[in-house]
Amino acid sequence: MKAAIRSSALARIFLVAGFGVALSAMPASAQKAGGSITVGLELDIPGFDVLKVGVYDTAALTASSALFDTLTYLDDNGKPQPKLALSWEPSEDFKMWTFKLRPGVKFHDGTPFNAEAFKANFDRQKDPANKCRCAFYISNVNDVQAPDELTLVYNLNDPSVNFPSLVSYASQTNAIHSPTAWKTKGDEYNRNPVGTGPYILKSWTAGDRMILEKNPDYWDKDKIYFDRITLKPLPDAQSRFASLQSGEVDLIWDDEYSADNIQKAQKDSKLTVHTYAGSGAQVYAFNTKVAPFDDIRVRQALVMALDRKKMSQAITNGLSKPASNPYGDGSWVKCKDDGALPEDLEKAKALIKDYGKPVEFKMLVTATPRGRMVGQVLQQLWKRAGANMEIEQVDQATIPPRAFMRQFQLTPWRIVDLADPDIQMYSNFKTGSPVALANYSNPELDRLLDHARTTADTNKRIDDYCAISRLINKEAIWFWTFQNTYYAISTAKLKGLPKMYSGKIDVSRAWKE
Amino acid sequence: MAFFVARRLLYLVPVLIAVSLLTFSIASLLPGDLAYTILGDQATPENVAALRRDMGLDQPIWWRYLSWLGGVLQGDFGRSFRTGQTVLQAVTERLPVSIELMLLAQLGALGIGVPLAIVCAARSGGPFDRFMTGTAFGMLSVPTFLSAILLIYFFAVELRWLPATGYVPFGEDPAANLRFMVLPALTLALAEWPSIMRVLRSDMIATLQEDYISLAKAKGLKASRILFVHALKPSSLTLVTITGINIGRLIGGAVIVETIFALPGIGRLLIGAILTRDLIILQGVVLLVGAGFVIMNFIVDMLYAVLDPRIRHGHA
Numbered sequence: 001m002k003a004a005i006r007s008s009a010l011a012r013i014f015l016v017a018g019f020g021v022a023l024s025a026m027p028a029s030a031q032k033a034g035g036s037i038t039v040g041l042e043l044d045i046p047g048f049d050v051l052k053v054g055v056y057d058t059a060a061l062t063a064s065s066a067l068f069d070t071l072t073y074l075d076d077n078g079k080p081q082p083k084l085a086l087s088w089e090p091s092e093d094f095k096m097w098t099f100k101l102r103p104g105v106k107f108h109d110g111t112p113f114n115a116e117a118f119k120a121n122f123d124r125q126k127d128p129a130n131k132c133r134c135a136f137y138i139s140n141v142n143d144v145q146a147p148d149e150l151t152l153v154y155n156l157n158d159p160s161v162n163f164p165s166l167v168s169y170a171s172q173t174n175a176i177h178s179p180t181a182w183k184t185k186g187d188e189y190n191r192n193p194v195g196t197g198p199y200i201l202k203s204w205t206a207g208d209r210m211i212l213e214k215n216p217d218y219w220d221k222d223k224i225y226f227d228r229i230t231l232k233p234l235p236d237a238q239s240r241f242a243s244l245q246s247g248e249v250d251l252i253w254d255d256e257y258s259a260d261n262i263q264k265a266q267k268d269s270k271l272t273v274h275t276y277a278g279s280g281a282q283v284y285a286f287n288t289k290v291a292p293f294d295d296i297r298v299r300q301a302l303v304m305a306l307d308r309k310k311m312s313q314a315i316t317n318g319l320s321k322p323a324s325n326p327y328g329d330g331s332w333v334k335c336k337d338d339g340a341l342p343e344d345l346e347k348a349k350a351l352i353k354d355y356g357k358p359v360e361f362k363m364l365v366t367a368t369p370r371g372r373m374v375g376q377v378l379q380q381l382w383k384r385a386g387a388n389m390e391i392e393q394v395d396q397a398t399i400p401p402r403a404f405m406r407q408f409q410l411t412p413w414r415i416v417d418l419a420d421p422d423i424q425m426y427s428n429f430k431t432g433s434p435v436a437l438a439n440y441s442n443p444e445l446d447r448l449l450d451h452a453r454t455t456a457d458t459n460k461r462i463d464d465y466c467a468i469s470r471l472i473n474k475e476a477i478w479f480w481t482f483q484n485t486y487y488a489i490s491t492a493k494l495k496g497l498p499k500m501y502s503g504k505i506d507v508s509r510a511w512k513e
Numbered sequence: 514m515a516f517f518v519a520r521r522l523l524y525l526v527p528v529l530i531a532v533s534l535l536t537f538s539i540a541s542l543l544p545g546d547l548a549y550t551i552l553g554d555q556a557t558p559e560n561v562a563a564l565r566r567d568m569g570l571d572q573p574i575w576w577r578y579l580s581w582l583g584g585v586l587q588g589d590f591g592r593s594f595r596t597g598q599t600v601l602q603a604v605t606e607r608l609p610v611s612i613e614l615m616l617l618a619q620l621g622a623l624g625i626g627v628p629l630a631i632v633c634a635a636r637s638g639g640p641f642d643r644f645m646t647g648t649a650f651g652m653l654s655v656p657t658f659l660s661a662i663l664l665i666y667f668f669a670v671e672l673r674w675l676p677a678t679g680y681v682p683f684g685e686d687p688a689a690n691l692r693f694m695v696l697p698a699l700t701l702a703l704a705e706w707p708s709i710m711r712v713l714r715s716d717m718i719a720t721l722q723e724d725y726i727s728l729a730k731a732k733g734l735k736a737s738r739i740l741f742v743h744a745l746k747p748s749s750l751t752l753v754t755i756t757g758i759n760i761g762r763l764i765g766g767a768v769i770v771e772t773i774f775a776l777p778g779i780g781r782l783l784i785g786a787i788l789t790r791d792l793i794i795l796q797g798v799v800l801l802v803g804a805g806f807v808i809m810n811f812i813v814d815m816l817y818a819v820l821d822p823r824i825r826h827g828h829a
Contacts, residue, residue: 040678044785046595053595054551131564133552190597206598206606207777207785208680234678235784236773238662242677243775246669249678397549397790 030495032511036228037494039507040240040252044207044233047190049182050125050172054133058253058503061170063231065506066212068175068195071099071152072168074419076499078332080164084113084176084196085152094159094454099152105219107178108200115146120179125172134172140423158426159454161461165419169502198224198508207233225496225511237261244271244489250512251490251497253505257370259317265489274488276500278417279331280424281323281480285413285437287406288477292359298387299476301351301359304344305385306378308481314377315370320482325469326415326425328483330501333421333462339470348385359387363410364402367393371412374481403437413437417484417502421465422453429472438477445471521814525807532803533585537578540796547792551594581796590797595789600797603782610680611778614701614770615763617694619756621702626709627752631740633710634717634748646714649707657766661700661773668696678775697774701766705759712755716748750820757813761806 041059046052048064056064071085085099105113122144125132140160145153154163167174181194193201198220199212212229215221232249234240237258243249244265254262265271286293286302293299308322324340327333352359365375375391382389389410394402403411415424427433430449431441445468452464472478486503496510548564565571569580584591590600629649633642669677675696681689720726721744729739768780775781779798786794 052597131560187597205777207781232679232775234775239665239678239773242665242670246673246677248676401549
């Protein structure tokens with residue numbers, strides 16, 4: 001903690017951003033105003049009222065980034081930049097963050113945006129009576145204060161050195177809604193959202209299309225090019241791609257499970273494939289308190305028996321990128337040595353032989369075609385090493401309660417992308433955390449996690465996170481298969497699409513050539 | 514006739530109760546806890562318990578069924594916990610799309626199936642008849658999603674004549690609406706015409722062997738008049754039944770077709786409800802669709818009685 005306090009002054013210089021940083025780094029000459037864009041999304045958008053819909057999915061995020069603003073946004077280097085907040089400053093211990101807000105901003109319904117309006121958003125989510133699905137995501141925030149019209153203070157329960165990055169994501173808890181609108185519209189607010197964003201909701205036909213029109217009073221309107229955005233849910237991957245090929249839509253969401261389309265688009269000069277390998281990974285947790293995973297040899301054997309290249313080929317035509325740590329290409333944590341165990345079938349066999357007893361266990365998988373496929377591939381890989389895995393298919397909604405109650409031997413999980421690894425790593429590996437699924441406790445791991453969250457020096461934090469990775473890999477309490485990679489395919493004429501942080505496709509500042 | 518209708522209406526009641534019971538139990542037996550679904554992955558056990566209490570999920574299933582049915586009888590099918598929309602709102606928004614799709618598909622299937630059946634029956638055993646019977650048999654085994662993808666590939670991607678996905682309401686732009694509807698309706702029609710053709714063809718072959726047809730031929734009536742005026746109506750009894758049964762298959766097909774062509778109909782609503790575990794919408798939609806199907810079959814029964822008076826007197 002002392003180290004943290006010493007370095008906090010330096011941190012402030014780095015973290016406090018200047019005024020008026022341009023929101024796009026693209027050359028001005030290339031941008032063309034006017035026209036419209038049609039986006040093919042994979043899901044119907046259920047709505048925007050955080051109390052009703054809870055967590056925004058990728059489809060809702062695309063709309064959310066156009067309708068709402070957040071305090072900050074991440075530039076292409078992953079650094080937080082001003083949006084509704086112009087500058088920010090941490091307290092010595094990083095448990096309090098003070099944001100200065102942009103003056104003169106109004107919601108689409110004319111309500112002024114200020115610290116009071118922001119606080120109303122936060123209080124509504126935090127109020128236990130509202131039973132917000134978002135409660136977990138703001139559990140680290142004690143309260144938000146509005147000492148004056150343009151000053152906002154976040155009081156956190158635990159230190160967070162990279163907090164301004166964490167409020168950049170246009171998710172349910174960071175998108176700012178007009179308090180007047182949700183109060184006057186009641187149940188109807190969910191489908192009639194009002195934000196401060198660059199686009200205003202014009203019309204919305206359930207299951208069909210959502211039409212957004214340029215906000216003429218937007219505070220950054222010179223950087224907004226399309227007059228209109230049309231969002232269409234096209235749930236079938238094949239017909240979504242066909243709609244792009246036939247020119248009905250300009251941009252579609254895609255994922256590596258429809259690898260054929262992505263690979264076809266990569267060869268098509270009229271199309272552009274946008275890829276972003278985020279932070280985080282697809283991960284699996286061993287329950288180290290139950291046999292056979294209470295023995296490190298078994299855990300290590302199963303990790304060494306993985307052949308990620310073969311898995312990738314079998315599941316996604318080779319598109320999935322292997323992961324040997326929980327951070328991923330998109331993270332600022334890069335490790336020279338992440339301590340990954342080698343993929344070595346012979347060694348795996350030897351470890352299982354050494355264990356001496358039959359290795360038999362059940363693994364939870366989601367009862368979806370994908371879940372089943374991944375389970376079957378793992379089953380085959382482990383069979384070669386002499387381990388017998390039985391697949392237990394359960395409903396997607398059953399996995400979290402089973403995991404929290406530790407009613408599993410091996411479970412799939414996910415480390416989602418966040419601008420900072422702290423929240424995920426701390427909750428997944430700190431002794432006693434409800435999400436520390438491996439049931440594993442190690443004072444050294446706890447020390448590293450505490451140090452990483454209270455140190456402002458990025459290089460020192462990287463050292464901590466790499467040491468954490470080495471420790472987890474060596475102990476094989478969790479393993480990682482593939483990085484979280486996101487895809488969108490567009491006509492080659494579409495320009496100005498920013499990085500798809502956490503899979504969010506934001507078209508609000510794009511244009512067509 | 515009035516007595517016949519009243520008796521049939523009375524039969525409807527237990528069927529509808531059975532539909533509601535099945536719907537409710539299916540939705541209740543689906544894996545996954547509604548309270549967890551609403552509160553999200555990270556809900557605490559205390560929150561889940563409180564919500565379960567609020568929603569009556571801790572009550573026995575028969576109690577929940579009765580209170581749900583009580584609401585349904587008063588027109589309250591419940592409200593989606595995700596969108597805040599009532600089931601009735603959601604269904605009435607989507608119903609016109611599905612009805613239009615099914616009507617067009619049925620018309621398309623009849624448009625293909627009936628003329629082919631007549632021609633095949635008139636030349637039964639000939640090369641055209643053999644070819645079409647074989648084709649119909651082959652078409653029966655083509656799954657809907659495959660014909661949908663093939664139609665999209667040829668007409669939208671390659672030829673660019675018709676849009677691959679999307680929808681415009683009929684009231685807004687009738688021409689555009691029909692353009693969007695052609696491929697989805699054709700996809701469903703392609704799955705339906707073979708059964709129509711096969712049934713009508715064999716019934717017509719049987720009819721054409723009746724004495725009164727021979728008499729008509731002997732009188733020197735034109736072949737087309739014999740086929741369309743004298744033979745078609747008596748041959749279409751089974752066709753009406755098949756058309757009724759096809760409605761059930763069309764509803765099933767519409768779920769797939771609406772998803773592939775991104776039509777905002779009931780099928781999409783149903784799939785969305787399943788994917789998001791929106792049990793309230795799911796229960797409501799399945800109940801309404803089930804009831805709709807039962808009522809459609811009731812109408813078909815009535816039509817049957819109009820076509821053949823022996824039926825309403827219980828002779829056939």
